[in-house]
Amino acid sequence: MADSYSAQVTIVNQLGLHARAATKLAQLCQGFTSKVELVQDDGKTADAGSVLALLMLASSKGKTLTIRTEGADGQAALTAVTALIAAGFDEI
Secondary structure (H helix, E strand, C coil): CCCEEEEEEECCCCCCCCHHHHHHHHHHHHCCCCEEEEEECCCCEEECCCHHHHHHHCCCCCCEEEEEEECCCHHHHHHHHHHHHHCHHHCC
8 A cells, every 4th residue: 555645734825726736736646646636625636746627726815625645756746746746836
């Protein structure tokens, strides 16, 4: 069984998970072998490696998301994604 990890984060940047932020997040996630998913409090789920899937979440500022990772480098992926989101995708 693969290692799995999760953590909750809040979108803090003013524009939310818009196109540039989604692209940055997807590119980061594609660098890991682990599966990375974002789950909103309304139940919507997205593959974090897909820009289109991330945009479909329509996550605005203040939205709480759960990051779920599964795979050999899941802890590293979780740490990197959490840091990027907490840093407001380097926009704030």
